[in-house]
Every structure is written in structure tokens, then in C-alpha cells.
Amino acid sequence: MTATQSPPRLIDDGELAGHSVVANNTMNRERVLTGVNSYARELGFDPAEFLDGCGPAPSWLDLCSGEGLALRAAAQRLPQAVITGVDLVGPLRTPALPDGLELVAADLGRWAPVRRYDLITCVHGLHYIGDRLALLERAASWLTDTGRLVAHFDPTTLRRPDGTDASRPVLAALRAAGFDYSARHHRLSLRGGRSIELPFTYLGADPDAGPNYTGQSAVASYYRQAV
Template sequence: MPPASATPPSAGEEEALRLLLPDDALRSLAVVANNTMNRERGLHGVNSYTRELGFDPVTHLSGRSASPSWLDLCSGEGRALRAAAAWLPASAVLTGVDLVGPLDPAPRPRGLELVTASVTDWEAPRAYDLITCVHGLHYLGDQLRMLTRAASWLAPDGLLAAHFDPDSVRRTDGRPASRPVLAALRAAGFTYVPRHHRLTLRGPRPVRLPFRYAGADPAAGPNYTGQPAVASYYTQVDN
């Protein structure tokens, strides 16, 4: 988020802010380096990307171009990407990025790259027709910055789809920030479906949100998925 003016924090807020962690301090924590999320989730079936996203990524990508591209953030083992490689053209570009990375040493299909890196630092080398983050934002500190970066990586008419928990974004005084954050995201072109906690965006664009990241609380406890998650704290500023 760009620097902007904001009301100075109160004494109580300053004390709370001292307990929050920056993103680089989160990565070594078990709640962030989640070694189970998306480890077994495949492309189709009960525990699948198709079920979680509400659409079949292969069907979405098929026929778009001779070389369709899919970026999956917080991809775990990359099982969905591996399965998609069998259905898509050999020229397809499939990229998975995960902090823990794939643990399965099985050979990777042509066109599949599984990157072990923090998605908060990694930079996309190209634009993608589809960008997904299946329950991955729950483990990031600055979730809003990740969304703005991903929005700029979309190909023309590309689709970004991510799970987002509005209850995980809070003001520095501890109050919920869900309403202003969702309002800002919708104003920027995002669509949010509360029932499925799905956030989508069609087409690349620069996104500026009126919030400055203050830090994260890795001890926030379970979110709607039932798994421990991170709470992200923001100060609302003039955009």
C-alpha cells in the first residue's frame, strides 16, 4: 500500500501494534507454513479445486488460447495442476507457488513449474489466464497487498479467484474492518460471494486500496474452515 496520511494511533493501539508481527516473521510459524492445506486436494471430486472454486479450471481454460496459463498461489503439492496438465495442451503453462513447496518428488508434467517461495515476495514472470488461491489468503499477513499484486498479473479477460474471510481483517484498535475492506474491494471491481467466501476479479488492473498494513496476529485461532488462521490488521487511510 502506498504511504498515506492517517490518524496517529492511541496509546492502546500502540500497545496492540507492538504485539503484531511483520510478514517476514510469520513464515517460520506453523500456522503460516501450513503443511496440510492443499496437500491432498485434487482437481475433481469431493476434496477438489472444482468443488472449492465452483467451476472446473480445465473447462474454464480450454479453448481460450493455444497456450492457456494457470497460476495457483499456495498450491501445496500441486495435485490439481498435475491433473490439469493431462487435460490441457502440451503448450499450457501451469505454475504453483507454495511456502513449504511440494514434498512429492514425482516427475512433473511438461509445462508445470512448482516453486517453493513465499507468495508475498514472489513475482509473476508473465500474465496468466487464471489465478487461484484456494484457502491460501488465510495464512498470509498482508492479504490485501497479495490481492492487488495478483490483479496486475492477469491476462486480458483473465480470472482471479480466491477464498477470503472478511472476519480476518481488523482495524488496529481491534474492531472489524470487514465492511470498509469489502466496500473497497467491490469498488475496485472484485465480486464477493459470502456464502462460499469467494472473491473474484475479471481482467487485469491496477488496484489501490485505502488501507495500510500494520501487522498480523498468528494466534487469532480457527476461522470458518476450522483451521488456525492469521488475522491481518490495517489502518484506513486516504487513497
């Protein structure tokens, strides 16, 4: 944004949930567990293999899970696992779920689990969340002590109140809180559950910010940094 441009009108997350950029997002609907269009490819590891090394009753929480195809496949491979998928729209198909799998239609700004998880993933879902920093704070507390969180993250869609780029201070705060960020893969990761409070106040979202690195329209999130 140039000095002559004014920041866009920001909307709150209640209005954002009904916006076409979010409500019509299909990025994660058909993604499967392994193969070409898969979680394994996007995350850099097979979630089922990771869970298989997490003890006799592993647990996986997938945020923005779409149809939950990858979760179904993992539940079939690991019938002892507890697997939860949460999506704003939820699955559009309704076949019977494998044992241990729950698919929830809910607003992630209001939803919270009743347990902690060994693995938490969000494959390209944060691009459509308004207050994504608050979700990351909360998700960090949903991990087990040895759990792993991996989420795609685009810092260029984080803005200051005047619309300028806030990626550097946000990434610095995330790293100080224990997160790692791979710019090459656009992946944010965290090992071990913890309480986190990032020094930013959410101001609102711009759903008309245009495409991000994926080539699809994404949401820009505006924050004020604490002094």
C-alpha cells in the same frame, strides 16, 4: 475483541512465514482437480475446463498450491497449457513434472511472475497470508485482460489497529476496485487484469487469532485505512 481487551502483539510477514500456523498448514496439500476434495468443488468450476476455453496456449497460476496435485492433473489434460504453482513450503514429493508445469517454493510477499495468466486461483491460501490485500493488488496486475482471479477470502479476519472488525470498509474498497465477493461461498473474484491500489496500510499479523470459518486456525491481518 471487547473494549477491555488490548490488541495482540503483531508480527511482520518475515516472522509469520516461520510460525507454526503457517509453516504447518496442510489444508491444500492433498486437494485434487475434480471430485470430493477438489479444486472444482472449492472454486465452483473445473479449472481445466475453464483453461480449455482460453485459446491454444492457456495459463494458470495457483497461489498456495501445496503438493500441486490438481495442477499435475490439469497439465496432463492440457499439455499445451502453462501452469505455475507457488507455495511457501513447496511440494514435499518430487516426481517428474508434466510438460508445462512449474512448481515454485517461494514467499508470495516477495515472488512475482514473469508473465500474465488467464486464470489465477488461491484455494484457502489467503487465510495464512499476512498482507493479503497487497497480494490481491499484485495478483490483479498478473491477470490477462480477459483473465479470471478466484480466491477464498474471510473478511472477518481483517482488523483495524484497535482490533475491531474491518471487513465492511475492506469489502467496499475491493468492490470499488472491481472485485465481486460471494459471502455464501467465501470467494473473491475479479475479471480482467488491472492496476489496483487499495486505501489501507498493513500493520502486521496475528497468527494466534484462532479458527476461521473453515474450522482451522487462521491469521488475522491488521490495517489502517487511509483518511
